[in-house]
Amino acid sequence: MARMNYHHLYYFWRVANTGNLTQVANEIHLSQSAISAQLKQFQENLGVTLLKREGRKLILTSQGKQVLEYADEIFSKGEELENLINKGIPSQSSHVAIGVLSNLSRNFVESFTLPLINDKFTTFSLQTAGLSNLLDGLSSFRFDIILTNHNIELGQQKGIWHSELVSRQAIEIIGPAKPRKARKFPQSYADASWVLPSQNSEIRSAFSIACARAQYTPNVKAETNDMAMLRLLARDSGAYSVMPSVVVRDEVANGLLYVQQSLPDAYEHFYAVTLAKKKITPQVQKLIDNAKSDIKVMS
Numbered sequence: 001m002a003r004m005n006y007h008h009l010y011y012f013w014r015v016a017n018t019g020n021l022t023q024v025a026n027e028i029h030l031s032q033s034a035i036s037a038q039l040k041q042f043q044e045n046l047g048v049t050l051l052k053r054e055g056r057k058l059i060l061t062s063q064g065k066q067v068l069e070y071a072d073e074i075f076s077k078g079e080e081l082e083n084l085i086n087k088g089i090p091s092q093s094s095h096v097a098i099g100v101l102s103n104l105s106r107n108f109v110e111s112f113t114l115p116l117i118n119d120k121f122t123t124f125s126l127q128t129a130g131l132s133n134l135l136d137g138l139s140s141f142r143f144d145i146i147l148t149n150h151n152i153e154l155g156q157q158k159g160i161w162h163s164e165l166v167s168r169q170a171i172e173i174i175g176p177a178k179p180r181k182a183r184k185f186p187q188s189y190a191d192a193s194w195v196l197p198s199q200n201s202e203i204r205s206a207f208s209i210a211c212a213r214a215q216y217t218p219n220v221k222a223e224t225n226d227m228a229m230l231r232l233l234a235r236d237s238g239a240y241s242v243m244p245s246v247v248v249r250d251e252v253a254n255g256l257l258y259v260q261q262s263l264p265d266a267y268e269h270f271y272a273v274t275l276a277k278k279k280i281t282p283q284v285q286k287l288i289d290n291a292k293s294d295i296k297v298m299s
Contacts, residue, residue, distance in 0.1 A: 008042035011035050012050060013071040017142070019058050060140050068141050069278065096124040096283050099134040099146035103201075105227050105247045108167065108270060109147060115290050122283050135161070138275055145284050146273045149202055162276040166291035169244030171206050171266040172259050174252075176238050183261045186216035194218045195233040195241045198225040206266035207242045244268050 014024045015035070025032045043050050050064035060068060096116060100109055109126065116124045129137070134146045139160070153163040173185065183189075196218075197204045204223075211218055221239050224230050227247055234241040235251050242263055251257040272288050274280055280288075 005042060005045065008038050008045070009067075009071055010075070011038055012042055013068065013075055015039065015058060016051065016060055016064060016068045016071070016140075019140070021058060065139065065141065072141065094122050094281070094283055096122060096145070096281070096287070097143045098124060098126050099137050099143040100126055100128045101134065101146070101148040101150075102128045102130060103225050103227050104128075104147055104149060104270075105244065107246045107249050108169070108244075111246065112147060112166070112270075112287065112291050115286055116283070119283075135273075138273065141278075144274070144281065145287070148271050148273060149268055151269070151271055152273050159276050161273050163271045163273045164288060164292075165269055166272045166288055167270040168267050169246055169270070171203055171242055171263045171268055172245050173240055173242055173261050173263060174234050174245070174248055174257050175240045175260045176235075176257060178255075178258045179260050185210065185261065185264065186214045188260075189216075189218075189240060192219065193221040193237075193239040195222045195224075195230065195237050195239045196220055197227075197230060197243070198223050201225065202268050203242055203244075203266075206263060206268075210263055210266060242266075 011024070011028075014028065015021055018024055021032050021035060025035055028035075039051065046067075048063040049061050050067055051058045052061055053059070098113065113124060113126070116122050127137075127143070131148060131150065134143065134148070135152070137143045138146055151163050151165075152161040173183070173189075196207065207218075210216075221237065222233055224233065227243070230241060230243060231248055231251070233239070234243070234248060235256055240260070245252060245259050248257050252259060270291075272291070274284065
């Protein structure tokens with residue numbers, strides 16, 4: 001095999017991280033044909049296929065993902081070296097790319113990222129998407145970690161993902177009026193209207209199970225798969241809802257909504273997902289450890 005051409009590796013690194021040849025060509029002021037030719041030469045020298053085209057996108061092969069992991073580390077160290085030469089000190093800065101399931105509580109996400117907000121040496125990015133797009137981004141190294149309320153490890157066959165429980169929040173009944181006495185489900189909600197998460201969500205399933213056990217049929221006014229919208233509906237509709245209180249933390253603090261009671265034996269679970277075979281960075285590990293420290297041990 002010919003000696004590694006680091007110019008070719010650099011072009012591969014840029015294209016692999018964006019998936020867009022045109023964008024990289026514009027950014028580094030080379031023609032698309034020139035970059036394409038050098039990527040082809042790079043792959044021929046290595047004797048493997050790193051990128052394949054699907055429609056208009058360039059997709060990493062399994063070998064391409066491995067090479068990208070090394071390239072990320074090589075060029076990250078290169079930036080540290082430049083900083084050392086220019087400033088005389090090694091760079092302490094780092095970046096964490098976080099993917100977030102679209103319907104996840106924004107308040108939970110903010111709490112999860114708090115260690116990064118307070119870390120002057122670390123920047124981070126948040127991108128919301130559906131689960132399949134998040135997993136694609138994780139496998140192509142666009143994300144260091146993704147947050148979801150699904151245990152991705154369940155049902156997987158090849159052990160690609162590592163899914164770690166980082167928080168468990170009690171599901172609570174939220175209402176617009178301050179309860180005058182202890183509430184009891186379902187007796188205290190005989191005439192209530194409800195705004196609820198959509199079917200097939202963990203919260204809705206827990207509520208449906210509680211209703212079935214109590215032989216209670218709720219009067220459902222509205223439902224949504226968007227937690228931000230559920231928060232607004234709970235605040236403005238005058239109806240009751242079910243969710244972890246962290247979702248409406250600000251409204252509860254300001255007296256706009258009140259926690260009526262916890263739904264019996266019902267929780268929403270939050271997971272941090274990483275690639276099983278990729279080493280977790282200290283910054284990502286710190287996020288996971290900090291979140292897990294807040295999990296309450298419940299009997």
